[in-house]
Amino acid sequence: VVSRRERLSFVEGCGRSISAMHIKQVKISGFRSYRDATISDLSPNHNVIVGRNGSGKSNFLFAIEFVLSDKFSSLSSVRRRELFHEGIGEGATVARVSIVLDNSDRRIVTMILLMTSAGFSLSNPYYVVKQGRINELATSSDATRLRILKEVAGSEMYDTQRMRNLKSLHEASMKGAKIEFLLSSIESRLKMLQKAREDAVEFRKWDRIKRSVEYFIYENHLKEHRKKLTKLDDEREQLREVIDKVEKEMQNTQESSLSLQTEQSELENRISRVIDEKSVLLGEQMQLLEKKTELELRVGDLSKEVEQQQSARKEAQDALMKLDADIDSKQQQLNEIKSEHEALANEMAELNTYIRISDQRCEELYMKQGQTDHYETVEERDNELKKQIRLCERQVAEITDRIAEIERNLQDGEEEVQHLKQQILVVGRRIDECTDETAIVGNKIAHIRDQICQAIIRQQEAVREENNARNEVHVIEMDVVRRDGRLRGVVGKSIMSGVDSVKRILQQFRDSNRNGEYDHILNGYHGLLVDLFEYDDVYVRAIDVAAGNRLFYHVVDDDVIALQILRKVNTEDMMGEVYFFPLNRILAKPSKKIADQDGRPLIDALRYDGLFDALFRKVFGQMAVVRNLEAALRIMKSEGVSCVTFDGDQVRRGGMMSGGYLDVNRSRLGVYLVHKKLLKRKDDVEELLKNATLKVQEIMTDVDNLRMKEVALEQKAAALKDELDIGLRKKYEMSQQLRLVVDSKEPKMALYMTQKNRVREMEANKENLEKQLGTPFLSQLTAEERELLQNLQRVDDISLLEKRNNLQAEIAEMESLSHRISEIAAKVIELDEELAAYEESKRMESVGLEEYQEHQNELELRRVELLKKVDRIYMKRFDLLARVEEDLRKMRNVYPLPLHSKEYENCSLKELNGKLSEALNHLREYKVVNEAAVYQYEEANALWEEVKKNFDQNRADLKAIDDALKVLDQRKYDAIELTFRQVSKEFRLVFQKLVPGGRGSIVMRVRRTDSKRSVRPNAHRVEAFVGLSVKVSFAETADIRDVQILSGGQKTVVSLALIFAIHKIDRSPFYIFDEVDAALDAQYRQALADMIHELSKRSQFITTTFRPELIASADKCYIVNFRDKESRIEAVTEERAYGFVERTHVGH
Structure with missing residues (x-):
């Protein structure tokens, strides 16, 4: 149930004229017996509603009255509950009635005035009967x-x-x-004030004199105090300059001390590295010495073998030369007697043959002489001779066959000799090639080993550089940790933790930025405010005091990016406080210009991107940097801006002052700048470390590649050595085979000559054959024997060359080792000298560090004394400022000056x-x-x-x-x-x-x-x-x-x-009559109907009735039915309404 004010809100429109206003629609929801009912298009004249008793006709009119009457504005809770519809099922929780009028103006006040002027009385609604x-x-x-x-x-x-x-x-x-x-x-008081007024006039006269005199006394005091202030300011400026010099000297001393500490730490690292390097080099030297000793022994052995072989070779060469000379002389002699030997041999063979023939003939003669002793008959002698002849013929045939076979064997042996000689030449050429290739491979191996040594040296240098860079990174990281702790102490741990959290979140966005998903965040985040501008060092204190922790606020394009970052930080449950400057929400006033020469807008001292102009105007736009506190007070009052001095003293617009000594090295901006430089140095050194590590890896890769090449060349040298050994063995075997073939030729030739002479003997003598006596002279060398000797000498030369190559390789390796050992020895000496120099430097730096520390302590004591003086000056200055303010206050109290006060201006x-x-x-x-x-x-x-x-x-x-x-x-x-x-x-x-x-x-x-x-x-x-x-x-x-x-x-x-x-x-615009004709007779009902019909031309009538007279004069009829505890109303024709009334009367 709503109040009357709420009920009126449902009334829509105000009329164009009172005569045109009428109820157009009534909508009921959850009100009394009506769950949901709507009557539209009510007639502006006469409307009649019929229905049985208890069907809800009166409730319909009551709903209209509920909207228009004021008596429902203060109902009790019980009466209010009675207004709710209670039908079948769940009851209504809201009762609503809305009435639509035919007016178009929707102002509620106008409607109320309209209804009041139209005759609707809020206290006595007599238009509702x-x-x-x-x-x-x-x-x-x-x-x-x-x-x-x-x-x-x-x-x-x-x-x-x-x-x-x-x-x-x-x-x-x-x-x-x-x-x-x-x-x-007032008249009584005027009479009382008359006498007091006369005394007051005289009093005011002397009071004006007193105030004038006091004003100029205060003015003299003010001038004196200002002189003292000026003097104190001069002293303060002088002390400030001295303090700046002392602080600068302290800073230089501290930097020198830090530099010495860093150098000392680097020296200690270098000493450690030198000791390690020396230990490595000494170990390498021991290994190389052992290897050198082994090589020296091998070189000694090889040298002895080479010397022995060279000596033997020299003796052999001498003998060979002598033998060659003997061979030449003998060959000459042999050539001279060869023909004679051959002639004599032939003659000897012929003589022997002739002798044998002669002997045989003698025997024959002897036999002939003794035939009578041997043979009894001529037939027996002839048969015996025939047998001997046949035997001789068979022997000649056999010997002839043997001679042919010997000739064939000699021919085969000659072919085999030629073949073996050709094979020996081929194998010899391959041996020469393998020897040359072995020498080339040995040179390459020596060159590769030299390259390996050089690469190892470079690797060691690169490892030292890497260790130096790593140690420097470690030192810088320790310094960064200390500076970071100091920064967190100055700025606030929670804020710096928030900065770290935002950095980690942004890195997560970069790592997850697929297809540009987070580009708007990464591009829309501009960093911390402190990183977005540049300035001169003289403004450090002023900027630090003016901005405060806002220097570490994060700058983003809009608040959406800030919310996304914050949401991610909260989701990851990270620590810290995070503050943002969203550029789309920054509203800043224009920076105020300063007319005073002793000050300037602080924002003019900054250099930044124009994109952030509004942001910097927001932070620094209403702040001026001034020379001193007097200028600050003056500019604050005249320009209405906050002021800050170069020393960090601040005067706010409300007049509040703050200040004192501010150490730049302990300020937010100063600590952050040092921290930032260290991070930059760390990045640079980490880049050097990365390059050094890559260099070490590249050199290690080169060493591995060189070692692989060395192994390949060693394998190739081993393969060549194996091939050379195989060739030498093959050549030796073929030489032995050739010697055997050549050695077997001479017996065969002797047999051949013997058999051939025997044939001659047998052919000559037919009866008696003698073995060929004597053998040819075998002391001379044939061409085959000389070639064999040369081949044997060639084999000895090849063996000597191999040993010489091995010796040269071993000597080259030994020389390389000796050179490396010399280098190591020199490096060890150099490292010892460097170590001694480092130790001396360390000692000197320790002494220097102690001196710097003592000097730093002296400067600190001096600085403390100066700061105490500055504090005393500040106390005096504040006291004088208070006196100046007191003088000004007293002058203001006696101001304005009376007339003729100028006569006291020049008085003492x-x-x-x-x-x-x-x-x-x-x-x-x-x-x-x-x-x-x-x-x-x-x-x-x-x-x-x-x-x-x-x-x-x-x-x-x-x-x-x-x-x-x-x-x-x-x-x-x-x-x-x-x-x-x-x-x-x-x-x-x-x-x-x-x-x-x-x-x-x-x-x-x-x-x-x-x-x-x-x-x-x-x-x-x-x-x-x-x-x-x-x-x-x-x-x-x-x-x-x-x-x-x-x-x-x-x-x-x-x-x-x-x-x-x-x-x-x-x-009234409309009337509501509820069964007003119930007590009337028929004649009065008809008169009432005629009257309503007449008046309905000017006003709307809504009536309920059980009589037909009102229906006859109605313009529109409605009927109310009640079913299932719910009233329903609908428009009907006049005949249906009339029939309903007739049936009702018949039922009664």
Whole structure:
């Protein structure tokens, strides 16, 4: 259930004119018996609603009254619950009724005024006539009917205005009494202030002299104090310069000390590295010495073998030369006697053959001589000779076959010799090639080993560089940790933790940035505010004090990016506080220009990108940097901006001052800059470390590649050696085979000659064959033997060359080792010298560090003393500033100066003190003086004049209010009198229409009054009206009777006649009648229907009835049905409504 104000909010529109306004639609939801009902397009004339008793007709009219009447604005909770619909199922929780009028203006105030002006009374809604209450108007008292008449006449407006005027009259009377009392009080006070005023004038004279003198005394004091301030400022500036020099020297000493510490740490690292390197080199030297010793032994052995072979070779060469000489001489001799030997051999063979033949012939002769001794007969001798001849022939044939076979063997042996010689030449050439290749491979191996040694040296150098860089990174990291701790202590651990968290979140965004998903965040994040501008060192303190921790706020393009980063930080549950400057939310005033020469806007000292102009104006735009505190106070007052000095002293716009000594090295900006430089140095050294590591890896890769090449060459050398050994063995075997073949040739040749001579013997002698005696001379060398000897010598040369190559390789390796050992020895000596130098440097640096520390302590003591002096100067300065402020305050207290005060301007302080004493002596004469008497007298006089003016105005206001009351009373009387006449006339006419032949009249009842009792006779005449009586007659011949003695139906007719009469002069936009014809007879019902039909042309009527007369005159009919505890209303035709009424009467 809603209040009346809420109910009126459902009323839509205000009319174009009162005559056009009517209810257009009624929508009910959850109200009483209606769950959900809507009536649209109500007729602007007459609407009739019919339905059974209890169906909900009255509830429909009650819903309209719920919106328009004021009596529902203060219902109890029980009465409110009764308004909710309770049907089948769950009950309604909201009751809503909305009425749509035909007006288009939607202002609620206009609607209320419209309804009020249209006749809707919020206190007495007589345009709504409920069931059973039609007679209330007829049976009400005369006073009630008079009140209704007054309401129709609009007397409430006059009464309200009259009450306001009466209230104003009372207030004006009370005010007049107070003003009169105040006037008398002021006049009494003026008399009292007259004497005090005269004393005050004299007092003020000497007081002006006193104030003038005091002003110039204070001015002299002010000048003296300002001189002292200037002197203190000069001393402070001198001390500041000294302190700056001391701090600069301390900073230089500290930097030198840190540098020495760093160098000392580097020296210790170098010493450690040198010791390690020396240890490595000594180990390498021991290995190389062992290898050198081994190589020296091998070289000695190889040298001995080479010397022995060279000696043997030399002896062999000498012998060979001698042998060659002997061979040449012998060959010459052999060539000379060869022919002779051959001739002699042939002759000898022939002689031997001849001898053997001769011997055989002798035997034959001897045999012939002794044939008689051997043979008995000639036949026996002949047979024996034949046998010997046949035997000789068989032997000749066999020997001839043997000679052919020997010739074939000799031919095969010669071919084999030629073949073996050719194979030996081929193998010899391959041996030469393998020897040359072995020498080349040996040189390559030596070169590769030299390259390996050089690469190892470079690797060691690169490893030293890497270790140096790694140690430097470690030192810087330790320094970064210390600086980071100091930065967190200066800025705040939570803020720096937030900075670290944001950095980690941004790195996560970079790592996860696939297809540009987080480009808007990475591109929209610009870093910390401190990283976005540049400045000169002189402004460090001023910037640090002005910005504070805002230097470490994060700058982003918009708040969306900031929220995404914050959301990610919270999701990852990271530590720290994070503050943002979203550029899209920055609203900054323009930076203020400073006209004073002792100051300038701090933002002008910064260099930054124009993109961040609004941000820097927000942070630094309202801050000025000034020379000193006096300039700060002056500029703060004149320009209205906060000021900061170069030393960090600050004066805010409210006048609050803060300051003191600020060490740059301990400020946020100073610590951050050092931290930032260390991080930059760390990045550079890490880049060097990365390059050194890559260099070491590259050199290690080169060493591995060289070792692989060395292994490949060694494998190739081994393969060549194996091939050379195989070739030598093969050549030796073929040489042995060749020697065997050559050695087997001589016996075969001897056998051949023997067999050939034997054939000659046998052919010559046929009977006796002798073995060939004597063998050819075998002491000489054949060409094959000489070639074999040369081949054997060649084999010895190849073996010697191999050993020589091995010796050269071993010597080269030994020389390389010796060179490396020399280098190592030199490097060890160099490292020893460097170690000694490092130790000396370390000792010197320790001494220097102690000296720096002592100097630093001395400077610190001096700095502390200077700071104490500065603090004392600051205390004196603040004391003088307080005195200056006190002098200024006293000068302001005596300001403005009286006239003629300039005559004391050039007086000395002594003269001024004398005049001050004189003035004080005169002022002491006035022990009790009202110094404000003059002003009080003047104020009291001015107040008397103002109060007198108000008193006269009050009299005029009283008269005006009394005149207004008289006018209001006259207008109220005229309105009531006019309304009464109109209502009386219309009632008489309406009653005659409702009751043909009847008569009716309205009589005003008044009480008698004495006109002399009131100053306002019109008001008294209105108050004389006490009631409104109604007199009617229902027949021409009947007497006039009072309404109280009428029947119920007659009272209804009188009430309707009165309502219609009022409607004639004060028309309502619509009327709601709930069964007003229930008590009427048929003739009156028809008269009522005709009257409603006539009036519905100007106003809307909504009526409920059980009678057919109203239906006949209706423009639109509705029927209400009640089913399932729910009322439903629908528009029906006149015939259906009429039939429903007829059925209802038949049922009754």
